[in-house]
Amino acid sequence: MSAVLVATVGHGATSLWYLTRATGLVSLVLLSATVVLGVVASVGWTRERWPRFLSQAVHRNLSLFCLALIVVHVVTTVADGYVPIGFADAIIPFRSPYRPLWVGLGAFAFDLLLAVAITSAVRRRIGVRAWRLVHWLAYLCWPVALVHGLGAGSDSRLSGALVVYLLCVASVVGSVGWRLVAANGTPPRWRLGAATTGLAALVGVAVFAITGPWRPGWSHRAGTSSAVLAQLSAAQAAGAASSGASAPSAAPSTTPTTIPPQAAGAIPASPFSSAVSGTFSVTGPDTAGQVQVVLSMRLQSDGLSLVVTLDGPARQGGVAMTSSNVVLGSQHGAVTFLQGSTIGATVSGSGRSERLTLQLNLDRATDTLTGTVAGTTGAVGDDGGGTGR
Secondary structure, three states, X not given: OEEOOOOOOOHHHOHHHXXXXXXXXXXXXXXXXXXXXXXXXXXXXXXXXXXXXXXXXXXXXXXXXXXXXXXHHHHHHXXXXXXXXXXXXXXXXXXXXXXXXXXXXXXXXXXXXXXXXXXXXXXXXXXXXXXXXXXXXXXXXXXXXXXXXHHHOOOOOOHHHHHHHXXXXXXXXXXXXXXXXXXXXXXXXXXXXXXXXXXXXXXHHHHHHHHOXXXXXXXXXXXXXXXXXXXXXXXXXXXXXHHOOXXXXXXXXXXXXXXXXXOOOOOOOOOEEEEXXXXXXXXXXXXXXXXXXXXXXEEOOOOOEEEEEEEEEEEOOEEOOOEEEEEEOOEEEEEEEEEOXXXXXXXXXXXXXXXXXXXXXXXXXXXXXXXXXEEEEEOOOOOOXXXXX
């Protein structure tokens, strides 16, 4: 259940992670375009420069391209290793330990699209009626994929992703509405029922997005187990070593840090080492996307207070640190490096400087922390030479 520091840059800076996110969004765009073109072909809309067979051909090719892009999305997700998702989780719905419901919906949508592609390839052998029945699943595939993207994606709150979602929804809703109006051979009650069902589904998705993924703290409410959250925190801290998550020049945070009572005790004689315990909190993101992580602890050797504050833009599960503040008793300083489960910092005061090395374990289930801190004396202004990656 324990985890190391969460407030570091993890795999979000890797090319595989970016590729996973990009292919997910582009796949939704292509799937939306496929649905729209399918409607255009079914309505029979034609123009001199856009014959009906062209709609069918583009619709078919876009479907295949979308399927190929989803395969890339799955492969990069598994290969990146940021979350514990395997290839079986991408095919068998609702077995992933990470956000099982929302990742499971993605697997379900992938299975539906795969079924449409396979039956289209053997259309002549299974008959038009069976093929058409399966082909209608494409209409179900789209809303399932949309909810999967909202629930499992890490970019749902970004303005760019929001624009993509709104454009996809507007295009599909508009085309389906056109299809219902143009379906002259369909009884009115069937069209009314389909319109009512579609409207209810649209309202449901909107309510889900507003009350779920678009609100802060969704990663903790998305159904991820505490054990997996701990593993992700460890992966993020370890990722600092490969993503350049060091901040030797980070300026102290301008946000005031409240020092608990008895904080201004005497600093132990150097070198010293002590077990620490305490709590941590994550605040934000605010309107500017900034997050603050506060690690508040005490040295068990003498009860001296140690508070580490990290500020920066929100990242998947944590913060990309841009500023820091460290308070040990009456001494103040900043973080000098982050490497794995280790935090390096320097603090100074009264003509004395301390190099601190912290090894922390964070329990996401209880918001508590334990670990050790070691200190050695340095000259005032000495940054300790730490250059964690």
